[in-house]
Amino acid sequence: MDHRTLKERLAGAFVALITPFDAADQVDVAGLRGNAAWMLTRGLDGILLLGSTGEQVHLSEFERALVLEVGRQQIAADRLLIAGAGLSGTRQTIEETRQAGRAGADVALVVTPSYYQKAMNAANLTNHYRAVADASPIPIMLYSVPPIVNVTLPAESVAALAGHPNIIGMKNSGGDPQMAGLYREAAAGHDFIILGGSAHAAPGFLLTGLVDGVILAAANVLPEAAANLVRAARDGDIAATRRYGELLRRVSETVGRHGIAGWKAGLAARGQVGGLARLPLRNITDSERQQVIAWTNELAAAL
Template identity: 30%
Template sequence: MAYFDGVYVALITPFDENQEVDYQRLQTFCKWLIDQGVDGLIPGGSLGEYATLEETERVKVVETVIEAAAGRVPVMVGTGAPSTRQVTKWARHAKDAGAAGLMALPPINYNPMKHEILAHYEALSDVGLPVIAYNNPHDYPTDLTPDLLKEIGQFENIVGVKEFSGDVRRVHDILEKTNLEVMIGVDDLAFEGALSGATGWISGVPNALPVEGCELFHYGRKGEIDKGLALYRKLLPLFHYDANPQLVQSIKYMAKLAGQDCGPTRPPRLPLPDDYYASIKADFHYAKGTAISQ
């Protein structure tokens, strides 16, 4: 039995027109996602623009999401920060606030040696919450390979990995070599990942299309290939934006198209060119099977 099975949404953070965090909107948005059937929520990730938040804002975002979830779904909190000391501080805050688990990058500021990576995850394990290690070798210097994950997984509370390498073969290698659960971390491998044995999906586009995202992943878990492929091919053009550096602006715009406007992004992320938004809009309507309104 996986600790965190199903579709966990890596939350966008709502801002108002003055780029202040809109906590009321965040609470409403979380409740909407839960009502639409998502299995869990994750504040504090890169999609939530955690690096742009003041410390007091980050505290309140986590506490707002946990309050909004009200025990209906688990909340896993992102702990990204420059130092292990800061990471474990955020982990302890998450635990005290009532989080069910942690999503934790390896050291992010330079290319660490193996013993430093292991010490980092040992410190996280010692906090006492289940930890999903986050492998993203595209944006950070460390690749959590299956062999390295085998060593990391020996710490008591390291229970899984968010696999964002983009190579679905990693799912098989991790499941073969470790005792960790695998959560797919890149949207455009959600279906293949589920078919390959991933028990969870830390998702981006389901901020805007939670029902479709949950249906797709559950088709994959059940091996319902024909139904899954038909839906997957409609969603795939949108999923590609999740693996793009402009994923935050893109997914916030998708949420707006879905009637869940969460406001602008904070600089350095700025609005995208009009033709970029036009492409997202066309792909969104293709996924929904609707005509584009002028």
């Protein structure tokens, strides 16, 4: 039995898992089960479902509930299930966190709302997250992912929210060390977990204490590297941290250049179920797929 606190367990390595679809463009339940089971044999501390890489925005309400239900059945209690959540409105986001709680998720990762970008200032984002945290049946994490939603969570909001009893931390998917430092400073004095989402920035951020762990899309292809990266940084092993960080950087620059379709093809190259990305995302060509397979095999052999 794991006697660590939830925050201690969050300071680890997680995959932002893809959502596989079958030939009829339905959620591939068997594929999802198999992918989750395989990931948990690779040393990861848990799985994020319905994150940006999981195409949360492409799934219906029923499909989102199904993915979490299947995931909880597959992810044993000694590993964490993080549920991606967050819609354009606060009321809808609250319902998402309630659904995640009903499905048995341990934490809800709540992305910044972004439809009305010009209105997403520090005051409005703070009010949004406070309302969600007040109503959520499970702890929430703030989620800043400016490369995707073009909204950066201000450090001012983190400072205002870090002490909330139901806000356990945040995911910072940006790669700016200055911003990462501002987040860490904003949370000073609070037991607040920060997870990194950039494979390029992760080694440096881990070694300097700017993040406590990682949630990476690159872990779809190299989950072992993500798990070993966090362990090496925790042990102060700079050489190993750099080695695993370099593998994750390379897989991000090769397989990751094709986005979600690339991560799915890379996961399939590891013997798991990838499938196609949903429109309007572009799927890769046969020649690109062969290239992804070659890159994946080369990098996996270097683990």
